[in-house]
Amino acid sequence: MTLTASQAPAPPGRTAPPRRRGSAPRRAWRTFSPYAYLAPFFTLFAAFGLFPLVYTAYVSLYRVELQTPGDMQWRGFGNYTALLGDEYFWLALRNTFTIGVLSTVPQLVMALGLAHLLNYRLRGRTFLRTAILLPYATSVAAATLVFAQLFGSDFGLVNYVLGVVGIDPVDWQNDTVASQIAVSSIVIWRWTGYNALIYLAGMQSIPNELYEAAAMDGASRWRQFFHVTLPGLRPTIVFTVVVSTIGATQLFGEPLLLEGQISGGISHQYQTLGLYMYEQGWGFFHLGRAAAIAWVMFLLIVVLVGVNALIARRRSRKEAGR
Amino acid sequence: MPIARAVKRAAVRLGAVALTGALLAACGGSTDDTSSDGAGGKVTITVDLFGSFGYKEAGLYAEYEKLHPGVTIKQTDTEDEADYWKSLQTRLAGGGGLADVQGIEVGRIASVTQQQADRFTDLRKYGADALKDQFAPAKWAAATGKGGEVLGLGTDVGPEAMCYRTDLFKQAGLPTDRDELAKKWATWDGYLELGKQYKAKATGKSAWLDSVGSLYSIMIGQEKERYYDASGKLIWEENPALRTAWEHSVEAAKDGLSAKLDQWSPAWNQAFAAGSFATIPCPAWMLGYIKGQAGESGKGKWDVAPLPGGAGNWGGSYLAVPKAAAHKKEAYELIKWLTAPEQQTRLFEKQGNFPSATGAIEKVAGAKDPFFSDAPIGKIFGDAAKAAPVQVLGVHDQNIAQQITNALSEVERKGTSPEKAWSNAKKGVANTIG
Numbered sequence: 001m002t003l004t005a006s007q008a009p010a011p012p013g014r015t016a017p018p019r020r021r022g023s024a025p026r027r028a029w030r031t032f033s034p035y036a037y038l039a040p041f042f043t044l045f046a047a048f049g050l051f052p053l054v055y056t057a058y059v060s061l062y063r064v065e066l067q068t069p070g071d072m073q074w075r076g077f078g079n080y081t082a083l084l085g086d087e088y089f090w091l092a093l094r095n096t097f098t099i100g101v102l103s104t105v106p107q108l109v110m111a112l113g114l115a116h117l118l119n120y121r122l123r124g125r126t127f128l129r130t131a132i133l134l135p136y137a138t139s140v141a142a143a144t145l146v147f148a149q150l151f152g153s154d155f156g157l158v159n160y161v162l163g164v165v166g167i168d169p170v171d172w173q174n175d176t177v178a179s180q181i182a183v184s185s186i187v188i189w190r191w192t193g194y195n196a197l198i199y200l201a202g203m204q205s206i207p208n209e210l211y212e213a214a215a216m217d218g219a220s221r222w223r224q225f226f227h228v229t230l231p232g233l234r235p236t237i238v239f240t241v242v243v244s245t246i247g248a249t250q251l252f253g254e255p256l257l258l259e260g261q262i263s264g265g266i267s268h269q270y271q272t273l274g275l276y277m278y279e280q281g282w283g284f285f286h287l288g289r290a291a292a293i294a295w296v297m298f299l300l301i302v303v304l305v306g307v308n309a310l311i312a313r314r315r316s317r318k319e320a321g322r
Numbered sequence: 323m324p325i326a327r328a329v330k331r332a333a334v335r336l337g338a339v340a341l342t343g344a345l346l347a348a349c350g351g352s353t354d355d356t357s358s359d360g361a362g363g364k365v366t367i368t369v370d371l372f373g374s375f376g377y378k379e380a381g382l383y384a385e386y387e388k389l390h391p392g393v394t395i396k397q398t399d400t401e402d403e404a405d406y407w408k409s410l411q412t413r414l415a416g417g418g419g420l421a422d423v424q425g426i427e428v429g430r431i432a433s434v435t436q437q438q439a440d441r442f443t444d445l446r447k448y449g450a451d452a453l454k455d456q457f458a459p460a461k462w463a464a465a466t467g468k469g470g471e472v473l474g475l476g477t478d479v480g481p482e483a484m485c486y487r488t489d490l491f492k493q494a495g496l497p498t499d500r501d502e503l504a505k506k507w508a509t510w511d512g513y514l515e516l517g518k519q520y521k522a523k524a525t526g527k528s529a530w531l532d533s534v535g536s537l538y539s540i541m542i543g544q545e546k547e548r549y550y551d552a553s554g555k556l557i558w559e560e561n562p563a564l565r566t567a568w569e570h571s572v573e574a575a576k577d578g579l580s581a582k583l584d585q586w587s588p589a590w591n592q593a594f595a596a597g598s599f600a601t602i603p604c605p606a607w608m609l610g611y612i613k614g615q616a617g618e619s620g621k622g623k624w625d626v627a628p629l630p631g632g633a634g635n636w637g638g639s640y641l642a643v644p645k646a647a648a649h650k651k652e653a654y655e656l657i658k659w660l661t662a663p664e665q666q667t668r669l670f671e672k673q674g675n676f677p678s679a680t681g682a683i684e685k686v687a688g689a690k691d692p693f694f695s696d697a698p699i700g701k702i703f704g705d706a707a708k709a710a711p712v713q714v715l716g717v718h719d720q721n722i723a724q725q726i727t728n729a730l731s732e733v734e735r736k737g738t739s740p741e742k743a744w745s746n747a748k749k750g751v752a753n754t755i756g
Binding site for chain 2: 283
């Protein structure tokens with residue numbers, strides 16, 4: 001900041017500010033310092049966020065192979081149109097959606113219930129609140145490898161317990177629905193506590209008077225939950241739904257490590273979009289195609305979040321109009 | 323014009339960096355190999371391998387370090403070759419993070435010679451030409467580039483046999499003598515027939531073989547032309563030999579002869595000791611793997627017999643030195659020593675990796691292995707190596723094989739109809755190669 005702003009002419013139409021408000025360099029610093037403080041973030045963002053995004057878009061228009069990255073052939077939107085006719089892509093999209101629903105819905109419902117319970121005056125409340133965050137603190141890889149053992153078809157604990165109850169062993173790897181449930185269960189285990197804490201924070205910002213008033217009117221705990229807690233939590237719920245949707249669309253580590261296969265099972269039965277992108281790029285070395293999938297995923301998330309925001313806005317407008 | 327070219331080259335390199343996210347590209351290729359001999363003569367040579375090469379287990383590194391004071395060898399190892407190859411390709415494209423010595427599977431060597439000759443050191447620079455007569459001609463030729471570059475030195479070859487559990491055979495009332503078995507399973511039909519007998523009498527959870535994928539792999543190894551013909555054309559879909567291997571694998575799956583295990587998975591590893599299968603098609607390099615997984619308690623329970631349907635070859639490897647390696651000269655000296663006939667001989671005697679050096683093949687002819695009930699492994703694998711066809715190699719061999727075994731797993735584990743599985747294999751291959 002070696003500005004020689006003192007020589008700069010005063011802006012037209014304005015009288016020179018009084019002296020006591022600081023010298024010209026100080027004023028310049030006051031104007032520009034916010035940008036200086038922001039610069040480190042935006043530099044990093046440009047290098048590791050924006051550039052890869054733009055470069056991926058560029059690569060997605062070419063045929064590029066990892067083994068010969070210098071040899072790029074122009075394909076235009078060929079990579080994208082090829083995806084339309086690619087049944088593995090549609091399968092991965094469908095899997096991403098079903099696994100997303102299978103994991104997000106139970107996860108958020110359970111988180112809501114847990115948060116409600118933790119909001120009561122309980123013995124060891126702080127301990128419990130910390131404890132439910134623990135799964136979130138474990139690494140995806142470690143958790144998935146443990147779950148993979150639990151879901152083992154011959155020596156797995158889950159099938160053993162099912163056997164004790166008299167249920168036939170389930171093929172948690174090869175059966176489509178069972179394998180998707182297995183993947184979803186890992187996601188649910190990891191993220192329920194995290195969402196519960198967010199809900200809990202939201203619940204605590206709901207004024208106590210509302211509950212008192214409701215209790216005065218003779219509302220049961222259950223009715224209080226539905227008519228006071230839930231409406232009060234709406235912004236929080238929208239937030240968790242958006243974050244979970246993004247997470248579900250990008251799901252990668254869990255399906256990759258369940259069997260350690262980039263194909264997501266022998267029939268691609270639990271291959272998500274993220275995994276399909278990885279298979280194209282780092283399994284088959286088709287970087288152009290992988291880049292196209294990455295961009296489709298990005299646009300998909302933008303659309304999903306946009307729809308979510310629209311719905312949320314329309315609902316709150318309806319509330320306001322009532 | 324040179325400037326334009328330099329810019330273009332810089333752009334290409336930049337592209338490679340951006341594509342892989344490896345920021346070390348600038349170091350790649352610029353390392354001066356004469357400067358690598360450090361001040362005190364202290365050098366650490368890094369070796370990156372897959373599966374089980376067995377050098378460490380056979381004590382070869384320790385001996386090399388003793389012979390060359392100041393040299394330290396550091397090895398990293400990935401179990402599954404497919405994972406190893408992915409990571410190697412990423413690092414090659416970025417030009418960083420490469421070891422001084424990289425292992426290359428024979429199914430990938432065509433990709434190296436045809437697509438990536440510029441990424442590996444031409445070993446003629448260090449006098450590798452002189453080693454040519456040490457190796458079996460086909461082994462040497464496969465690692466030679468279009469311009470005659472020597473891109474890797476052959477380690478082992480994979481002559482095929484059949485490994486089996488004598489204790490499980492006895493329990494099921496089957497003969498355990500390897501010569502008698504060789505007669506009974508002279509053909510693959512005979513092998514599957516014995517499998518049915520085994521299945522009828524076997525106790526507990528023990529199948530005839532580990533997976534139909536391994537049955538397919540060993541059978542296709544008996545063929546000269548597999549996925550490509552000699553002119554480099556893709557022929558796998560019409561190849562009748564491939565079809566035969568496919569159909570036998572389907573039959574084994576339908577008859578329930580397989581333990582339905584995924585090769586190289588943890589469950590497969592556990593099954594060696596648990597006795598989940600009675601036979602496993604074994605190329606020579608599998609012997610070391612079996613020993614490692616079955617452990618001391620498996621000693622004497624295993625045996626080796628000649629393969630049904632004649633000789634074949636599955637796998638075998640090369641050691642190569644990437645251009646981006648830090649210690650190229652030292653790395654060459656190391657791989658030259660490791661692939662010399664004396665060391666190949668010792669490796670076979672300790673670990674079972676069958677030599678590709680012609681001098682070593684003669685030396686091991688009398689070798690026997692106590693772990694495998696004193697089976698004459700030198701003779702069994704030596705005969706197989708002599709009779710095995712010289713295979714036509716192609717760029718996508720490994721990728722195509724993977725899609726086919728994957729489709730066979732669908733038949734094996736999900737009961738998918740063979741027709742559907744075949745069409746899945748075709749779609750999978752198109753997706754991989756396209």
